[in-house]
Amino acid sequence: MSLFYSILASGILGVLLLFIAGPFVGGLIAFAIVAGCIFRGLYLLADIHKSLSVSIPKKDVVEEAYEKYLKERDSKKTEQ
Numbered sequence: 001m002s003l004f005y006s007i008l009a010s011g012i013l014g015v016l017l018l019f020i021a022g023p024f025v026g027g028l029i030a031f032a033i034v035a036g037c038i039f040r041g042l043y044l045l046a047d048i049h050k051s052l053s054v055s056i057p058k059k060d061v062v063e064e065a066y067e068k069y070l071k072e073r074d075s076k077k078t079e080q
Contacts, residue, residue, distance in 0.1 A: 010033075014026070014030055017029055017030060
């Protein structure tokens, strides 16, 4: 429901900007609002990515060594 109210409020603001400031100034302000929202969204997306990448456990040294051993063993079998 808040999305609907946001769309309605931005529509009313756009019409007011068009009538009060004229098409050039209104378009410039509207572009600034849209660009600001896009940059804010990208910032939040990067923040979410950073917080999620910290919570994902990294591979253990033992697991990496075991996987390396398995790859070497499989490659030796295919060579023979």
